[in-house]
Amino acid sequence: MDLTYTSEQQAxxxxxxxxxxxxxxxxxxxxxxxxxxxxxxxxWKHFTELGLTALPFDExxxxxGGTMADIVAVGEILGEYLCVEPYVSCVVLAGQALRAATxxxxxxxxxxxxxxxxxxxxxxxxxxxxxxAAAHVALTAREGAGGHRLTGRKELVLxxxxxxAIVVTARLDGAARDPEGLALLLVDASAPGISxxxxxxxDGRAAASVDLQDVPAQLLAQDATEVIxxxxxxxxxxxxxxxxxxxxxxxxxxIEYAATRQQFGVPIGSFQVLAHRMANMKMAYxxxxxxxxxxxxxxxxxxxxxxxxxxxxxxxxxFGRTIFESAIQLHGGIGTTDELPIGHYxxxxxxxxxxxxxxxxxxxxxxxxxxVPAR
Amino acid sequence: MNLDRDPxxxxxxxxxxxxxxxxxxxxIREAGRRTTSxxxxxxxxxxxxRILNDKGWAAPGWPAEYGGTGxxxxxxxxxxxxxxxxxxxxxxxxxxxxxxxxxIDKGTDEQKKRYLPGILSGADYWTQGYSEPGSGxxxxxxxxxxxxxxxxxxxxxxxIWTTLAHRANRMFMLVRTSTDGPKQAGIxxxxxxxxxxxxxxxxxxxxxxxxxEQCEVFFEDVRVPASGRVGEENDGWAISxxxxxxxxxxxxxxxxxxxxxxxxxxxxxxVPSPYGGNLADDPVFQRDLGEVAADVISFECxxxxxxxxxxxxxxxxxxxxxxxxxxxxxxxLTVLRTRVAGVGAVPRQLExxxxxxxxEPLGSEFELTAMPWYLNSRATTIYAGTNEVxxxxxARTLGRR
Numbered sequence: 099m100d101l102t103y104t105s106e107q108q109a110x111x112x113x114x115x116x117x118x119x120x121x122x123x124x125x126x127x128x129x130x131x132x133x134x135x136x137x138x139x140x141x142w143k144h145f146t147e148l149g150l151t152a153l154p155f156d157e158x159x160x161x162x163g164g165t166m167a168d169i170v171a172v173g174e175i176l177g178e179y180l181c182v183e184p185y186v187s188c189v190v191l192a193g194q195a196l197r198a199a200t201x202x203x204x205x206x207x208x209x210x211x212x213x214x215x216x217x218x219x220x221x222x223x224x225x226x227x228x229x230x231a232a233a234h235v236a237l238t239a240r241e242g243a244g245g246h247r248l249t250g251r252k253e254l255v256l257x258x259x260x261x262x263a264i265v266v267t268a269r270l271d272g273a274a275r276d277p278e279g280l281a282l283l284l285v286d287a288s289a290p291g292i293s294x295x296x297x298x299x300x301d302g303r304a305a306a307s308v309d310l311q312d313v314p315a316q317l318l319a320q321d322a323t324e325v326i327x328x329x330x331x332x333x334x335x336x337x338x339x340x341x342x343x344x345x346x347x348x349x350x351x352x353i354e355y356a357a358t359r360q361q362f363g364v365p366i367g368s369f370q371v372l373a374h375r376m377a378n379m380k381m382a383y384x385x386x387x388x389x390x391x392x393x394x395x396x397x398x399x400x401x402x403x404x405x406x407x408x409x410x411x412x413x414x415x416x417f418g419r420t421i422f423e424s425a426i427q428l429h430g431g432i433g434t435t436d437e438l439p440i441g442h443y444x445x446x447x448x449x450x451x452x453x454x455x456x457x458x459x460x461x462x463x464x465x466x467x468x469x470v471p472a473r
Numbered sequence: 474m475n476l477d478r479d480p481x482x483x484x485x486x487x488x489x490x491x492x493x494x495x496x497x498x499x500x501i502r503e504a505g506r507r508t509t510s511x512x513x514x515x516x517x518x519x520x521x522x523r524i525l526n527d528k529g530w531a532a533p534g535w536p537a538e539y540g541g542t543g544x545x546x547x548x549x550x551x552x553x554x555x556x557x558x559x560x561x562x563x564x565x566x567x568x569x570x571x572x573x574x575x576x577i578d579k580g581t582d583e584q585k586k587r588y589l590p591g592i593l594s595g596a597d598y599w600t601q602g603y604s605e606p607g608s609g610x611x612x613x614x615x616x617x618x619x620x621x622x623x624x625x626x627x628x629x630x631x632x633i634w635t636t637l638a639h640r641a642n643r644m645f646m647l648v649r650t651s652t653d654g655p656k657q658a659g660i661x662x663x664x665x666x667x668x669x670x671x672x673x674x675x676x677x678x679x680x681x682x683x684x685x686e687q688c689e690v691f692f693e694d695v696r697v698p699a700s701g702r703v704g705e706e707n708d709g710w711a712i713s714x715x716x717x718x719x720x721x722x723x724x725x726x727x728x729x730x731x732x733x734x735x736x737x738x739x740x741x742x743x744v745p746s747p748y749g750g751n752l753a754d755d756p757v758f759q760r761d762l763g764e765v766a767a768d769v770i771s772f773e774c775x776x777x778x779x780x781x782x783x784x785x786x787x788x789x790x791x792x793x794x795x796x797x798x799x800x801x802x803x804x805x806l807t808v809l810r811t812r813v814a815g816v817g818a819v820p821r822q823l824e825x826x827x828x829x830x831x832x833e834p835l836g837s838e839f840e841l842t843a844m845p846w847y848l849n850s851r852a853t854t855i856y857a858g859t860n861e862v863x864x865x866x867x868a869r870t871l872g873r874r
Contacts (some may be wrong), residue, residue, distance in 0.1 A: 101783050116580050353871045380867055384778075384785065385771045391783075392774035401478065409767045416767075443743035458760055464770075465763025466753075468734045 101391040107171040109146065114172060117144055118179040124439045127180055127302075135261050136304035137183040146215030151189050154332075155197060159206070160213045166332065166397040170339040170390065176342025180442055182302045184220070184257035188212060191329055192338045193219035195265040195282050198325045199318035205284060209264055220261035220287075222252035222308050223330070230411075230455025232326035235267045236274035239283055239315060246270075246283055246317050248310045254453070259296045259304035261287050266315065267326055282322045283315040290314075301446040331407045333453050335390075335397060338414040342383075342390050342451045344443040345418055348425045349383050351440065352376065356428055366428070375424050380419035389413050405467045408460035415457045418447035481548055483520070489555045496524050497561060497624040504828045509842050510849040514685060514828045515561030515598075515640045522564050522595030531593055532569050534724065538665030539585075540593045546780045553725040557732040567636065568592040568599045568766050570724055572645045575716045579703050588643075588664065594741040600668065602690060603713070609634075609855075610862040612647070613656045613710065617692065619648035619663065621706070626650075626663065626699050628692040634856065636657050638688035639677045644668050651707050662709035664701035671695070673772040680852075682845035683823045717792065717857070725780070726799055727773035733806040734766050740839045741815045752813060772798055793863040800853035800860060807847040814843035 103111070122141060131139055145151060153168050156162020169190060176185055193212050196219065199205035207390030211217030224228055225236055237250030248268055258264060262286050285292060291313040292462040319325055338461040353376060356367030366372055392409045422444035426433040433440045451457065496506075496513075501524075504517030516776040525531040526540075533549050535541030539601070542553065573592040578586055591597035607617040617630025628648060638644070651659030668675065677685040704712045717747040741753035743746055752758050779786040779795060811818045817840030825834040834841040854860040 101778055101781055133797075357872045367868075367871070370865070373871075374861070374864040376871055377790075377794075377797075377864040377867035380790065380871065381798060384775055384794055385768075385798070387785065388774035388778040389771045392777060398677050399478065409770045412763075413771050417771075461763030461767060462756060462759045463763065464766045465759035465761070467768040468738045468762050 101388075101395055102374060103167070103171050107168060111171050111175050114150075114175045114417060115178075117148075118175065118181070120297035122179045122181065122428065124442075127182070131182070131298075131302050136257070137181075141181065142183050142215060145183065145185065145354065150185065151193075151215050152213045154190065154193065155213055159197060160210050163468050166335055167320050167394050169332070169336050170394045173336050173339025174343035174346070177332065177340030177345075177446065178347045180302070180344070180439070180446055182304070184218065184260075184303070184341070186333060187221055188218055188261070191223075191333045192219035192261075192265045194329045194332060195221060195325075196284075198282065198322070198329070199284075204316060205318055207427075208284075217263070218257055218261040220255050220258040220264045221329070221333075222255045222258065222264050223267045223326075224252060224254045225250075226253060226455070228452050228455040228459060230330070230459050231332070232267065232323045233275050233277045234281050235269055235326075236312070237266065237268045239266075239268040239270050239281055239317075241270070246315045248283060248285060248313045251309055252308045254299075254305055254312070254398045256299075256303055257307045258287075258308050259294045260304060263287055264308065266310070266317065268315075270320060277323055278321075280323045280326060281320045282325065284318050285310070285313050285315045299449050301442065301449040303449075306378040318366070327404070329360045330454055331404075332397070332401065334407050334411050335452065337450050338390055338410050340392075341418050341447045342386050344446045345383050345386055345421045348421050348440065348443045349379050352379065352425045352428050359430075365394070372428060375428065379421045379424050381418040386414050386417040405464055408455075408463045411455060412457040412460040412464065415447070415451040417457060420449065422447050479547065482551060485548055485701070486551045486555060489552050491526060492530075493555055493559050493561065496528070497521060497559075497579055497722035498798050500669050502530045502560070505560040506838055507596055507826055507828055507842060508562050509682065509684075509826070509845040510686065511563070511853070512565055512636060515565070515637055516733050517828055518562045519595045519598060521562055522569075523839065525564070526594045531595070532573065533563065534570070534573065535573065535593075536577065539589060543646040549780075550728065550777075551724050553728040554731075556798065560732070563729070564595075565598065565637070566724070567645075568595075568597065571601065571716055573714070575645075575703065576664075579712055583700070584664065584703070587666075591643075597643050598641045599643045599645055600635045600638040600688070600690075602635050602638075602644050602665075604634045605631060606633050606689075610859045611678050612713070612858075613660065615647055615649060615660065617646075617648050619650050619697075621650070621699065622696070624699055624749060625696045626661075626702075628695040628697060630692055632690045632692075633678075633687075635675075635688045635690050636686060638668065638675050638690050639685065641668050644690070645703075647709050647713055650709075657710040659707055659832060660709035660713070662703040662712040663697065664703060665697050666701060669696060681848040683821065684849070685844065686849070725776065727769065727776050730772065730802060731804060733810070734762070734769060736839060737806070737809050737813055738762065740810075740837070743815055743837075745793040762809060765802065765809060768805070770801055788870065790867040793858075793866040796857060797854075797863045797867070798859045803853050804850050807843075807850040810839070810843040811847045818844040818847075 149162055152161045153164040157163050163203055176363055195204045196209040212219055236459055239246045239248050264287055268282050268283055269279045270281050291311040293309045296306045299305050357365050359366050393406050396406055425440050429440050432438055501521045505516040522531050533542045533544050535855045537543035576588055605615050605617055619626035619628045632742040642665055646663050647660050648663055649659055650661040672693040674691040676689045678687045680686055738753055742751050746752045746755040817836040820835050822834055822841055824830050825832040
């Protein structure tokens with residue numbers, strides 16, 4: 099059993115960190131967020147040069163045949179630097195959806211452009227309450243004379259307004275909660291009937307609500323329940339990696355602060371209540387990272403179950419909260435300001451919590467399956 | 474990263490399952506179902522250890538040259554999973570997980586030859602003489618003294634929380650051999666090859682569940698051979714710290730926790746929810762069970778990370794973190810057990826829980842064991858160094874304190 103990164107993965111992490119150390123310090127990032135740009139084009143270009151946009155795709159598709167472990171190895175670093183580039187949404191979510199559309203010309207051309215870093219594609223799935231399962235999708239796709247048309251609304255679509263195309267989860271048949279009748283469709287971002295309401299997420303990412311009124315769409319895959327579930331599972335793992343990266347930074351920075359910040363004539367870390375709180379933070383990080391690495395290894399071996407992903411989703415959110423709430427408390431007043439990275443790490447983890455289902459949803463699923471056979 | 478399925482592992486699972494299906498006696502199986510703590514009913518646990526040892530499977534964690542199995546981590550998990558699935562009694566940890574590995578690492582050749590076979594076979598049961606009235610988690614404050622006299626040490630004082638001392642035939646203990654310098658510097662580690670030396674007296678203590686599991690041991694001018702000393706005189710603190718790394722995290726425990734979850738959920742299916750349907754389908758219960766289940770699975774991930782030698786596991790805080798996480802999850806599992814058992818957990822059924830008593834329990838076996846398990850588990854966050862002390866130790870690894 100091996101849960102360590104390979105030397106290649108470690109080398110990739112090191113070179114990504116070196117680049118971000120130079121160009122993506124907290125102050126540089128804050129400046130980027132204050133500008134009108136949705137993210138750093140230079141960073142995206144560098145990600146492409148490092149091969150990150152080609153990472154999860156087969157060599158036949160122009161990719162480099164990486165695995166979930168590669169995505170996680172990179173994701174932890176993106177989380178540590180609070181990157182706002184749409185890596186998970188464009189490469190992991192939309193990219194995997196495009197890959198699922200075998201034999202579809204526009205999809206494979208688009209995938210090539212994603213791999214080459216030339217195109218941004220968004221993934222529109224969320225319809226409220228986290229939309230943790232494919233079956234929850236209600237948005238409808240109707241087949242007419244000229245092809246399919248989409249009507250409905252998608253929320254929290256990361257990178258939507260900057261994308262040239264959007265992959266949409268929709269149903270050809272049935273109603274919400276019906277496990278059948280689901281499909282993946284591709285819409286042009288400038289198609290008639292599509293409108294965006296743009297905003298920034300609390301953790302700095304560009305996102306939008308997307309309203310679709312009778313929008314022409316190209317069918318990528320039907321009977322797509324399993325494909326959508328797999329895309330969601332991979333998205334959860336990739337986002338969890340970013341959150342765990344943020345947790346690592348929070349733990350490190352809080353320990354440093356508690357050792358230097360003096361109150362009552364001594365470092366605050368010498369107070370037992372605070373020391374125990376930091377011990378709990380360290381245990382929370384160990385728990386979250388072990389769960390992430392183990393789930394990743396299962397995904398790589400192709401044996402990850404829905405319960406495994408549900409555990410990861412709930413645990414990273416719960417342990418993440420333990421860590422960031424303690425980090426803010428230990429930093430005192432300054433921890434409640436927007437001036438320190440602490441609160442921004444907190445918001446990265448906080449934004450992860452409701453996406454693809456909140457902890458209560460996933461814990462109920464785990465509880466309903468508890469006593470699952472040992473793997 | 475690598476977790477590929479291995480066909481050889483599945484063959485191993487079949488071999489383990491076949492043995493565990495046939496080898497235990499009915500009494501051993503009953504003892505497994507009546508286990509309500511880290512310590513299974515004594516007679517059947519020792520009998521079961523003898524059977525396992527005949528097969529060569531009593532000490533999966535030991536080096537192969539000393540009678541261990543030489544199994545991989547994956548094989549150890551398979552063994553633990555099949556073991557837990559059958560509710561077999563866990564082997565008593567003092568010999569196999571604590572003093573045995575210590576003698577392997579730090580004992581003399583003579584001590585290894587003399588003591589390891591009996592530890593492995595279960596012929597000997599070793600009780601642990603560490604704590605004293607007044608010296609619990611602050612172990613270094615212990616006062617029970619040993620004075621060198623010729624080839625012997627003469628011991629005076631007392632020990633407490635000596636698990637199953639009244640059933641033991643051997644004892645490992647810490648004694649004060651010097652009061653000079655720091656308190657840690659005057660402690661010596663001794664192996665006693667009897668517990669019936671003249672001047673030694675053992676008094677069982679009844680616990681909250683009504684069981685006699687713990688004891689107090691009194692020493693009045695007890696002469697024991699100095700050849701039982703492990704390491705140098707006054708070097709016992711380092712020896713015991715080495716042993717603690719086993720006590721706080723050398724075993725594979727997650728499969729047993731998963732078994733708890735299975736049993737809790739199965740029992741919850743038979744319990745009506747006051748809101749209709751059964752408890753297992755109640756959303757609040759599902760969520761609460763899910764929270765503990767998720768923590769069990771995360772703990773399993775931590776355990777595998779530790780045993781697989783991941784860089785994170787080399788942190789000196791790891792044994793303490795493992796102890797805190799494991800004991801607190803165990804307690805929460807026992808809370809869920811009593812919650813599902815409900816009023817069925819309230820009757821005190823000391824006779825019915827006794828293995829082989831033949832006394833019919835009032836309700837199910839689940840109800841019979843729920844409350845003793847809960848009460849017994851209150852000790853898990855106290856023994857082996859309280860969780861508060863463990864958190865101090867974790868915090869100490871964080872940097873300047």
